[in-house]
Amino acid sequence: MSSADDLKRKAAEAAMDYVRGIPILGVGTGSTVNHFIDFLADIKADIEGAVSSSECSTERLKKLGIPVLDLNAVGDIEIYVDGADEINPRLQLIKGGGGALTREKIIAAASRKFVCIADEGKYVDVLGRFPLPVEVIPMARSYVARQMVKLGGQPEWREGFITDNGNEILDVHNLEIMQPIEMEQTINNIPGVVTVGIFALRPADVVLLGTSEGVKTITL
Ligand code: 5RP
Numbered sequence: 001m002s003s004a005d006d007l008k009r010k011a012a013e014a015a016m017d018y019v020r021g022i023p024i025l026g027v028g029t030g031s032t033v034n035h036f037i038d039f040l041a042d043i044k045a046d047i048e049g050a051v052s053s054s055e056c057s058t059e060r061l062k063k064l065g066i067p068v069l070d071l072n073a074v075g076d077i078e079i080y081v082d083g084a085d086e087i088n089p090r091l092q093l094i095k096g097g098g099g100a101l102t103r104e105k106i107i108a109a110a111s112r113k114f115v116c117i118a119d120e121g122k123y124v125d126v127l128g129r130f131p132l133p134v135e136v137i138p139m140a141r142s143y144v145a146r147q148m149v150k151l152g153g154q155p156e157w158r159e160g161f162i163t164d165n166g167n168e169i170l171d172v173h174n175l176e177i178m179q180p181i182e183m184e185q186t187i188n189n190i191p192g193v194v195t196v197g198i199f200a201l202r203p204a205d206v207v208l209l210g211t212s213e214g215v216k217t218i219t220l
Pocket of ligand 1: 008028029030031032033082083084085094095096097098099100101104
């Protein structure tokens with residue numbers, strides 16, 4: 001039986017078919033994306049640069065010699081490759097397990113195609129079993145936490161963790177997200193929330209799911 005990490009690696013390898021010949025890529029964050037970055041080494045000579053969603057991915061890209069570009073300097077991006085914590089059949093996602101959700105959401109919004117790579121354990125019917133990450137301005141943490149309780153969730157402060165943007169994260173347990181678009185809008189509208197880790201307004205366009213039977217390509 002393949003381990004979750006083998007399946008992540010297979011999904012990451014499958015994403016190479018989408019990025020060959022594309023000069024500027026959006027690159028996400030996480031262990032699945034780390035495999036993807038390793039595969040990029042094979043084609044790095046053809047890559048003009050990458051827009052990175054975290055300091056961690058930036059460091060890995062730079063180590064390979066791939067230039068990291070400022071989103072402000074490149075305009076819209078052709079392809080964004082990133083992982084997810086949960087994926088539903090509408091290709092809506094929960095992201096932010098690694099805390100990079102804000103930059104990830106910005107790059108996803110600025111990209112023409114979002115290719116999501118993940119192992120099969122991430123595929124669910126309903127989002128919410130994975131605690132929903134919410135990036136908050138530090139002074140608003142308790143206020144936002146109280147609003148999460150009103151929405152039926154159980155917020156937990158990711159203590160000691162500071163995002164690349166200098167903010168904090170609440171991980172909200174016990175939400176059954178039946179209407180992801182509405183929930184994304186509701187949480188985004190709470191003062192003090194920087195970004196909620198629901199990616200439903202801008203879902204993935206393609207999911208490459210590593211399974212024990214091979215990589216499944218899921219589109220709408
Ligand atoms: C980081 C993310 C990651 O894409 C998500 O947590 C999945 O991570 P992994 O590939 O390690 O399972 O959203 O903020």
